[in-house]
Amino acid sequence: MELLSETLAWLMDPGHWQGSNGIPLRLLQHIYLSTASLLAGLAVALPLGLAIGHTRRFETIVVAVANLGRAVPSLALLLIFLPFVGIGDPLIIIALTLLSIPPILVNTAVGIREVDAELVEAGRGMGMSELGLIRRVEVPVALPVILAGMRVAAVQVVATATLGAVVAGGGLGRYLIDGFALQDQARLIVGAVLVALLAIVTERTFASLEGRLVSPGITGRHVTPAELAPPSAQPMFL
């Protein structure tokens, strides 16, 4: 109970709501780092995933990226470029971008590849160009899987942006790393709750996006994750 009142007191202190270590600025830094990285990751992984899924070439890249994405720990991603880039936002954004690529790339490539071949043939028969096929047939059908990949990437990026504080970055992770260092439990709890809330809001936002963007003709078909991805058969992030 003492901890609860301490935490509330910390939260009520106006000093913690302004300035360079205030909650609004830390939150904005966190969102900035996450958004920049996710956009960069999308710019790389989405076109690559579409191309690989559509042409069905270089599919080994997808398997390799999926495995690497799981095997390389996020803390290592943050630290291995340090000798080349030095401390600062670019270091964190590079790491988070690399982190966001596997789920987007894998889900896009696998999602597009798994589109019913008859649909694609029908589109081709109607005289659609290859780009038209991707845009008007494959992407709409694969959209739930592609968006699931983006959701996983976004949540991972927001979670790992927290670790940016280890390499002297900003964002909400500051409260956690400083809280550990100073043994300041009120700060730890406020930081942890804010980070957890941001991750959950991110997850919910992308989940509702899936509900809104996917065509009712596609969502009407009930597909369980198990049907979509027997985990032994294909790498996919759900």
Place this chain on the structure above:
Amino acid sequence: MADEPLVDWEWVFEHLDDLWAATYQHLQLTIIAVLVGLVISAVVSLLIYRDRRFYGPLVGVAGFLYTIPSLALFALLVPITGLSILTAEIALVSYTLLILIRNIMAGLDGVPREMREAADGMGYTTWQRLARIEFPLALPVIVAGLRIATVTIIGLVTVAGLIGQGGLGALMIRGFSRNFPTQIYLGAFLTVVLALLADAALLLLQRALTPWNRSGAR
């Protein structure tokens, strides 16, 4: 720092004992988390198997835990369980649950209906059918989940280094604070090697457990 080599091999050979100790500690933290997670997930899955209505709420809770960033979960637990191995393991176990429960259930659900009906026709009870027919057939998917969970936990254990639990994460963090890249790269390299070896070992285990699958194994 630019003039120094990225990896100081002399240091590496002088500290093989320390590197082995960190790797061993890392593996220990991982094995405890995955085994405890497997036991909890098995119990939860049995509950869901008995009554489907539990699926939504229980997977929802596991999904919620999975979404909370690891460092935040550590921070929330520290006031209760301190900077201890217990804190690390509670958080690590909570990340295995979603993966394991989902794969156990996906594996059981993937058993062809004819097999189930054949078992029923032969007079199996529900539990006999589960133990002798459904579980063995679900094994490849369950082990696939175990592989994902293990590789994920090996990555997350590095974060436990931040709350003083050692392992390869602590090695990397020491490298960072001492400005000594050798420790960063060795830590990262050994973590990846550990993940790949654990994944391969579990794949071999699956092959050994499901000999009937061997010819058609994907």
